Amino acid sequence: MSQLRVFTFFPAFGLPTGGPFALKLLKWLDIGGIDYEQVIENDSGKGPNKKNPWVELDGERIPDSEIIIDRLTHVYGFDIDAGLEPSELGRLHAFRRMIEEHLHMVFEWEMFVHPNGRPFVVEVARSMAPRPLAGMAATMVCRQLGKQLHARGIARHDDNVIARKGIADVVAIEVALGDKAYLAGERPSLTDVSAYGMMQPMARWPMSTPVADYIKSRPLLCDWLNRIENLTSEKSEAA
Template sequence: MEHVNTVISFVSNYRVAILSALTLVLATRALKRGKKQHTYEPGVVYLYDFPKGDFPLLHISPFVLKVSLFLRHANIPFKVINNLDMGPRNKKPWIRLDGEVVSDSDIIIHYLIKKFNIKGFEINDADLAADAHLLRRFIDDAAVWSLVYSRWVDPINCSTNIDAIFSSVPFPISVIVKRFASNGTSKQLYGVGISRYSRDEVYERAAKDLDALARRLGDKPYLLGKEMSLVDISLFSMLAQFTFEIVQSPAGAALKSHRNLVDYVKRIGEAHFKSDELDFSKSYPSSRQ
């Protein structure tokens, strides 16, 4: 009887956690049962993205957009698969090509350069190559956190953004996915230190990052000069996220105060994406928001 009372007490105290875990298990099984079986064509890259959300941007992750832009620029045939499968590193993007699975945007791009013998991204000058490496690391590993904050933690904008991100995920799976994704991202942002700052401090840092990038770009067509490099693929993919916002963040407003950054995003976007993928004819955020 004592054991029964202990179990009853445990269930009573942790019923919310137990119900959440049970719902997650059932949701995961439902997703696996409903997962489409794809026929993979040889020589075609299959890019795994998040479910399509209600965003005016075809990829809501800058890192998925980064791989998508590279594939287009390099004229590599590819198809996008939108689902919640996070791949071997438990992160997006990841790709499948001829039975091989590769994840992490940088690793994917360098894998594809070698696999398809892509030319044009070499930097022969050692000092310029070092600058490119540092810029790419700054964009991908530092500046990007203000974007993550604006999507997931910003107390004014995050609820609208999160609802839009998971708009295509069916209920009740969406409820659980939102909760786990939000909690996980919040912990991650606290871990890297960003969410320990006030909202104004976060966006002040973001504005300074954008000021520096605008100055580094200057009047050049691309960051390193006349030709598009891997640094530009990273930079465009982050800036595009602030260009196409549902609710304008202070970082998005700061970006749009730099004419050269606005023109830069539009120039690369129009050269690589169709109008129904990136529609620069509309104003974002749209007036309906």
């Protein structure tokens, strides 16, 4: 039996981690009934790609939730998307890229740049470090993330444009979901799990930010995210 350690950011908003890619990975592992040890590590610089999450699989360090899931699919023989038609897989892949490459920027902007997000960052820093240090650390993190988002282009827009762009992603997901249980119908796909990782922290965080507020105002979206949250493996249900 392989030994798997999963390095994630701290728990937040009643979730096992506030990191969207780590939350996606943990949920995928739970659905697959794969045993792991969660290790809280808030310094993403310690990871092989200097990004969170990463895993140690029998001592080998592997970065990036997509690469990790791909690898673990082979190691554990659990493929959440097995049997889906290629055209469906293509559609789901496009949604996943939108969530992880675009909606993620808006997530970061709302948490680290939006005036209502920043106090949360300060509060988290205060729970981890003494006051003067915490204030400096929070300012540094927010500044660094702001610079990254500016380099990627999104933070060059007005606040209301960024909000509109993020809400447009969420609306596209909402339309694709319709009245189905999951994006591909009756069974969860990797894209449902990816969306859960990105959107459930927003649905749960106490701060009022535009895209998070939109998600919170949509009961069908919240029901879907909670449905994914409650998914466990058939193995653990039988135990």
